[in-house]
Amino acid sequence: MKIFLNKSSPYFFIAPALILLLLFSLIPIFVSLIISFTDINITGLADWSQIHFIGLENYISIFQDPNFLQSIGNTLFYVLFGVPLVIICSMGIALLINFGDSWIFRLFRLIFYAPSITNVVAVAVVWNYLYNPQFGLLNFLLHFVHLGPIPWLQDPTVAKIALIILALWRAIGVNMLIFLAALQGIPKAYYEAAMIDGANSWQRLTKITIPMLRFATFFVTVTTLIGWLQFFEEPFVMTGGGPLNSTNSIALFIYQNGFQFSKFGYAAAGSMILFVIIIVVTLIQFRGQQKNADNQM
Amino acid sequence: MNEAFKHTRLAKAIVITILILGGFLMVLPFVWMILSSVKTDMEILQIPPTLWPKSITLQNFINLFTQMDFLVYLKNTIIIVLFSFLGLFFNAMAGYGFAKYKFRGKNGLFYLVLATMMIPGQVTMIPVYLMLNMVHLTNTLLGIALPGLVGAFGIFLFRQFMSTISDEIIEAARLDGCSEFYIFMKIILPVSRPVLAVQGILTFIAGWNSFIWPLIIANDQKYYTLSVGLALLKGQHASNYALQMAGSSFMVIPIVIVFLVLQKYILQGFNVSGMK
Numbered sequence: 001m002k003i004f005l006n007k008s009s010p011y012f013f014i015a016p017a018l019i020l021l022l023l024f025s026l027i028p029i030f031v032s033l034i035i036s037f038t039d040i041n042i043t044g045l046a047d048w049s050q051i052h053f054i055g056l057e058n059y060i061s062i063f064q065d066p067n068f069l070q071s072i073g074n075t076l077f078y079v080l081f082g083v084p085l086v087i088i089c090s091m092g093i094a095l096l097i098n099f100g101d102s103w104i105f106r107l108f109r110l111i112f113y114a115p116s117i118t119n120v121v122a123v124a125v126v127w128n129y130l131y132n133p134q135f136g137l138l139n140f141l142l143h144f145v146h147l148g149p150i151p152w153l154q155d156p157t158v159a160k161i162a163l164i165i166l167a168l169w170r171a172i173g174v175n176m177l178i179f180l181a182a183l184q185g186i187p188k189a190y191y192e193a194a195m196i197d198g199a200n201s202w203q204r205l206t207k208i209t210i211p212m213l214r215f216a217t218f219f220v221t222v223t224t225l226i227g228w229l230q231f232f233e234e235p236f237v238m239t240g241g242g243p244l245n246s247t248n249s250i251a252l253f254i255y256q257n258g259f260q261f262s263k264f265g266y267a268a269a270g271s272m273i274l275f276v277i278i279i280v281v282t283l284i285q286f287r288g289q290q291k292n293a294d295n296q297m
Numbered sequence: 298m299n300e301a302f303k304h305t306r307l308a309k310a311i312v313i314t315i316l317i318l319g320g321f322l323m324v325l326p327f328v329w330m331i332l333s334s335v336k337t338d339m340e341i342l343q344i345p346p347t348l349w350p351k352s353i354t355l356q357n358f359i360n361l362f363t364q365m366d367f368l369v370y371l372k373n374t375i376i377i378v379l380f381s382f383l384g385l386f387f388n389a390m391a392g393y394g395f396a397k398y399k400f401r402g403k404n405g406l407f408y409l410v411l412a413t414m415m416i417p418g419q420v421t422m423i424p425v426y427l428m429l430n431m432v433h434l435t436n437t438l439l440g441i442a443l444p445g446l447v448g449a450f451g452i453f454l455f456r457q458f459m460s461t462i463s464d465e466i467i468e469a470a471r472l473d474g475c476s477e478f479y480i481f482m483k484i485i486l487p488v489s490r491p492v493l494a495v496q497g498i499l500t501f502i503a504g505w506n507s508f509i510w511p512l513i514i515a516n517d518q519k520y521y522t523l524s525v526g527l528a529l530l531k532g533q534h535a536s537n538y539a540l541q542m543a544g545s546s547f548m549v550i551p552i553v554i555v556f557l558v559l560q561k562y563i564l565q566g567f568n569v570s571g572m573k
Contacts (some may be wrong), residue, residue, distance in 0.1 A: 137329050271420045
């Protein structure tokens with residue numbers, strides 16, 4: 001009896017979580033792959049005989065869809081500007097906060113972290129109001145210093161930047177904490193040795209601190225990159241992808257086609273393309289990291 | 298020595314100045330949100346905007362419950378949070394299973410769990426909707442809660458922590474004739490209190506903020522959560538910014554309070570270098 005118990009009990013413990021992950025994470029990938037080769041839409045949902053296998057048609061037409069191509073371009077814009085900004089700002093603030101450990105630095109740690117736990121819809125609604133060209137606070141403040149008015153969410157390029165600013169504001173907190181934890185792990189002896197050798201603070205920063213943050217930087221880069229590739233809530237709440245589709249992201253494109261136009265097969269094809277992009281980008285990152293590590297040897 | 302001391306004092310002053318400027322930008326949206334939420338409809342549309350409210354009113358917060366169905370959204374959100382605590386329990390169970398048992402296929406299954414972290418939400422969104430629709434779970438709270446119930450990262454963290462619990466306690470309990478589930482409930486969970494605290498807080502925040510699944514699965518306003526309700530409010534009352542700010546405050550302030558009270562638990566556990 002006891003042996004029987006010991007053999008089956010691990011499965012008893014892992015079963016609930018494993019079954020849920022299987023049902024809602026792993027099986028859906030295969031379902032998505034299959035339906036991306038069909039024309040399933042709202043009629044197909046009610047009557048399965050209306051679903052037809054159409055081969056690669058979704059994939060062919062999605063690459064001729066100007067909206068999809070534009071959303072890829074927009075997502076690329078988000079990644080190119082968003083990832084470096086998040087890394088530089090969160091590392092910079094972590095370095096500043098790491099400067100001391102009195103109550104004031106602990107307070108700043110709280111303040112910079114706070115935006116990242118707040119509800120994305122709520123803060124998008126708040127920023128939408130801040131960005132308002134007539135009643136918004138930002139243009140009002142800029143008016144004081146004789147700048148603006150800036151068409152925050154009305155101009156195609158400015159709107160993308162406005163969304164990046166909001167996402168940056170939310171992203172700093174978590175990444176700053178990751179950098180802070182890594183900073184506190186650097187042995188003090190390194191700095192003492194460098195001081196004896198006469199290294200100035202700039203040299204200590206560039207030759208010790210930043211190289212020692214290599215793993216944290218890598219982790220932040222990968223997670224931030226994946227996050228930007230899936231950029232969704234901010235454009236969804238604030239611009240709905242506009243003006244002129246200029247803030248639409250791949251993720252929002254998938255949502256719109258799937259749940260607003262009920263083109264499930266077409267949207268599934270888009271999601272498979274996004275999945276491939278994410279996997280390829282992540283693998284390239286890991287390859288780069290390994291090469292880096294080899295060079296260090 | 299004295300000169301070096303002066304030098305660091307100056308540097309510290311510069312650092313604090315930069316942090317104050319940055320910190321001001323970080324809190325500005327929150328301050329503006331709260332100030333605007335207590336202004337009247339008339340005042341909020343004034344040009345130029347008033348910085349400090351002329352008269353403070355709570356009417357916007359009352360309107361959330363009378364003009365909008367925020368009570369229903371709140372109830373749904375709390376139910377989703379309760380569901381996600383069940384998910385937390387499943388994560389802890391799985392973490393224990395992977396940490397303290399040897400069984401066939403253990404490594405393979407654990408890698409499978411970790412692999413699910415790579416899967417973007419947009420890929421599972423459509424098939425999960427179709428699957429839930431097939432079993433008539435769309436437009437139900439259970440359907441909203443199920444897809445995000447368990448998570449690989451939670452399982453991973455529980456496994457990491459529970460691996461450090463000594464085997465001897467478990468063996469001793471087994472010799473005393475305790476059942477495996479009893480050991481888990483009465484020994485493992487109490488010992489795991491630190492990781493449970495962090496995970497519990499993060500689970501609460503995630504549940505309170507949940508947006509994507511409720512947005513997709515709930516077609517009927519009856520099943521909207523606060524996030525989805527707020528997005529709807531923004532669409533329906535596009536120019537009533539006071540009401541919008543009240544809705545945002547209603548969502549953000551509870552989380553900020555939870556965060557301030559429990560910050561010492563939240564701010565630990567971000568050491569990724571220790572995880573590799």
